Amino acid sequence: xxxxxxxxxxxxxxxxxxxxxxxxxxxxxxxxxxxxxxxxxxxxxxxxxxxxxxxxxxxxxxxxxxxxxxxxxxxxxxxxxxxxxxxxxxxxxxxxxxxxxxxxxxxxxxxxxxxxxxxxxxxxxxxxxxxxxxxxxxxxxxxxxxxxxxxxxxxxxxxxxxxxxxxxxxxxxxxxxxxxxxxxxxxxxxxxxxxxxxxxxxxxxxxxxxxxxxxxxxxxxxxxxxxxxxxxxxxxxxxxxxxxxxxxx
Amino acid sequence: xxxxxxxxxxxxxxxxxxxxxxxxxxxxxxxxxxxxxxxxxxxxxxxxxxxxxxxxxxxxxxxxxxxxxxxxxxxxxxxxxxxxxxxxxxxxxxxxxxxxxxxxxxxxxxxxxxxxxxxxxxxxxxxxxxxxxxxxxxxxxxxxxxxxxxxxxxxxxxxxxxxxxxxxxxxxxxxxxxxxxxxxxxxxxxxxxxxxxxxxxxxxxxxxxxxxxxxxxxxxxxxxxxxxxxxxxxxxx
Numbered sequence: 001x002x003x004x005x006x007x008x009x010x011x012x013x014x015x016x017x018x019x020x021x022x023x024x025x026x027x028x029x030x031x032x033x034x035x036x037x038x039x040x041x042x043x044x045x046x047x048x049x050x051x052x053x054x055x056x057x058x059x060x061x062x063x064x065x066x067x068x069x070x071x072x073x074x075x076x077x078x079x080x081x082x083x084x085x086x087x088x089x090x091x092x093x094x095x096x097x098x099x100x101x102x103x104x105x106x107x108x109x110x111x112x113x114x115x116x117x118x119x120x121x122x123x124x125x126x127x128x129x130x131x132x133x134x135x136x137x138x139x140x141x142x143x144x145x146x147x148x149x150x151x152x153x154x155x156x157x158x159x160x161x162x163x164x165x166x167x168x169x170x171x172x173x174x175x176x177x178x179x180x181x182x183x184x185x186x187x188x189x190x191x192x193x194x195x196x197x198x199x200x201x202x203x204x205x206x207x208x209x210x211x212x213x214x215x216x217x218x219x220x221x222x223x224x225x226x227x228x229x230x231x232x233x234x235x236x237x238x239x240x241x242x243x244x245x246x247x248x249x
Numbered sequence: 250x251x252x253x254x255x256x257x258x259x260x261x262x263x264x265x266x267x268x269x270x271x272x273x274x275x276x277x278x279x280x281x282x283x284x285x286x287x288x289x290x291x292x293x294x295x296x297x298x299x300x301x302x303x304x305x306x307x308x309x310x311x312x313x314x315x316x317x318x319x320x321x322x323x324x325x326x327x328x329x330x331x332x333x334x335x336x337x338x339x340x341x342x343x344x345x346x347x348x349x350x351x352x353x354x355x356x357x358x359x360x361x362x363x364x365x366x367x368x369x370x371x372x373x374x375x376x377x378x379x380x381x382x383x384x385x386x387x388x389x390x391x392x393x394x395x396x397x398x399x400x401x402x403x404x405x406x407x408x409x410x411x412x413x414x415x416x417x418x419x420x421x422x423x424x425x426x427x428x429x430x431x432x433x434x435x436x437x438x439x440x441x442x443x444x445x446x447x448x449x450x451x452x453x454x455x456x457x458x459x460x461x462x463x464x465x466x467x468x469x470x471x472x473x474x475x476x477x478x479x480x481x482x483x484x485x486x
Binding site for chain 1: 387
């Protein structure tokens with residue numbers, strides 16, 4: 001396709017035909033390379049240096065980890081994907097800290113620009129925000145690793161334990177942000193809240209079922225919450241659609 | 250600790266390679282997004298700066314939050330491994346968990362007696378294995394998911410399903426995440442204080458019509474929540 005041709009496309013067309021395929025090309029290549037590279041240190045020590053352990057130890061380690069991880073491995077990226085988008089999900093799952101950092105960043109960026117991930121606008125802004133968080137996170141992490149003990153010794157105990165509340169405080173502010181608190185009028189916020197009550201109910205049910213009633217399902221909890229909410233969202237959508245179409249006639 | 254020290258130097262080399270990959274990937278996506286934006290003028294320069302600020306501000310809290318766990322991880326597996334594992338897919342808590350599983354499968358304690366080169370190698374393997382399947386998942390799944398979305402977009406309905414999709418997924422996920430904390434009163438106080446902080450700051454920045462202020466909202470709200478949670482736990486203690 002010539003450059004000229006590209007220019008005449010609407011953003012939506014170009015997004016579908018050239019941006020998205022490029023995202024998946026970059027994403028898939030980097031994920032495949034990462035898969036190989038991350039085992040490199042182990043390969044080196046195991047095969048080159050000969051630091052081996054009996055097969056049985058490896059098998060018991062692998063099965064322990066698979067038992068805990070399996071449900072999350074196959075469901076967690078899909079749970080975050082509707083918010084992070086594909087580019088965001090590729091970045092988040094290479095750089096880590098998905099739930100505690102990339103997810104809030106994506107949400108905040110989209111709210112600030114009043115857009116969501118399914119639009120080209122939302123995609124671009126989300127990628128910018130997430131990349132910024134990756135760089136800052138790496139800088140802080142490097143500083144911690146190099147000067148960790150010293151930092152801990154100068155921060156008072158109270159300050160350190162206050163950071164234990166940081167994730168929950170972030171979740172609280174994200175809920176307010178998504179309801180338009182502070183930005184929209186009071187009645188609009190109430191209306192938003194009423195609109196999302198079904199999803200909140202699904203989230204609570206999923207948590208109770210997968211954490212309290214059947215703790216063995218723990219790893220699936222997030223997928224159940226998101227999958228269930230989307231299903232409910234779909235029914236609400238069908239209903240709204242029907243209303244919109246009959247109103248039109 | 251001698252075992253870890255003797256391997257730490259080489260591991261820094263591996264860490265550098267992996268971290269470079271993270272940066273290269275981020276750079277490639279950023280370049281793609283920005284050049285797409287230049288072509289179609291979707292968001293302004295100010296909005297880009299706002300997104301950068303939001304990303305940076307929202308990364309500070311969680312990064313610092315992980316200090317304590319990251320430090321214990323350093324004590325257990327050394328600085329290079331900690332940097333490698335926490336900078337590339339992983340979070341300190343999860344890595345510590347994985348390393349512990351490795352140690353107990355090998356019948357030793359982390360960094361304790363019997364933590365040999367071979368056990369350390371095994372621990373590295375387990376930490377890597379704890380997250381590597383995510384690479385395969387995203388590699389296989391994301392493209393079909395996008396194709397599905399694009400297909401549903403092109404259908405000529407009166408209203409689109411997309412806003413419903415993101416809203417339902419977002420609230421399902423948020424509610425689920427917050428439920429983990431709700432049983433602790435101090436956490437509930439932190440949630441409420443953060444919400445209040447958000448409301449105050451966001452109202453002020455809406456009134457001032459300042460997107461610059463608005464991109465700090467989450468950070469400010471988090472400070473509110475953290476201070477309130479800490480004060481509450483000191484009073485209750």
